[in-house]
Amino acid sequence: MAETSLLERLVEGLRCLPGVGPKSAQRMALHVLERDREGALRLAAVLREAVERIGHCRVCRTLTEHEVCHLCADSSRDRQVMCVVEAPADVLAIEQATGFRGQYHVLLGQLSPLDGVGPEELGLDQLEARLGEGQVTELILAMGTTVEGEVTAHYISEMARSRGIRTTRIAHGIPLGGELEYVDRGTLSHAFDGRREY
């Protein structure tokens, strides 16, 4: 039968999720239809609600359903330290793994003029305004080490330097428990350059 069945459309719809190929999409579709129809209805409702209500924080640009995210709204957090990251996922990772209690700024990308991503798209005017308020004394750069990441880090560090704000960058090196012989050359060379007094 040439007509697309509803089951096929469900399988196709599930493929918008990252890492879900045709086989897993089919398994997911059959699973919810045979065993968890209530869960599927709940998922449909929360997907719609999330897309409709979740936007970006007016202050730090992370994802939130509020005008200002709960981290920016939290008056107990340190206003003197700010961490710049590329994506909302980075904010979640830092919150889950570290004791960092300062502010965030989320770029939602990396400087890449060829792809039309300039300072404006990364909200750098907004970041400049936040730094201009004079509360921040240390800016922690936590973007990646790709060429675009380096360019972005350089651009932002210049912005901070012109205001006399101390800029630091999180350490790149051998992961804890990592074996030297299995680490890529770039990381190993970086770890050597970044060695510290013992």
Added chain:
Amino acid sequence: MAETSLLERLVEGLRCLPGVGPKSAQRMALHVLERDREGALRLAAVLREAVERIGHCRVCRTLTEHEVCHLCADSSRDRQVMCVVEAPADVLAIEQATGFRGQYHVLLGQLSPLDGVGPEELGLDQLEARLGEGQVTELILAMGTTVEGEVTAHYISEMARSRGIRTTRIAHGIPLGGELEYVDRGTLSHAFDGRREY
């Protein structure tokens, strides 16, 4: 903040999908919100529609949004051969891999009296009625080789035998390209017992 955010609820909602743990659910949620909101809305709509409209085929019990599935409705398919499987996924796998052009009967489970799954729950009265119509001359059993699968196969083969219908069972053995030394003992022993004239 103690209140559950909408993002956290979305992550939780995605965990109803099989094989999706907290990390992948978070990655999926951030991905659709940052990069594919349209896909997420389409998925929400098709999930809801599928749960509301997909039921079981009145004839063979597989999943379909119609009263009779497109396989049962297809008049070009052979009405003399019928294949009994455990789940709708088995129907899809057989359709995709083999040239089988007969009918199906989907048990939606295995006989397991201790769990309250008797002949009625597996639609065996329905299967009996279909066999009673007199068109089927071969019944192919394609259920698993668990104890419950064996019991189910035995029960159904008795039902067919009493009507003089030939019963066959799909071959279990070494998968194509499989190495003898890596195959489990049960499969290897089964393959020996099931050897055929060369």
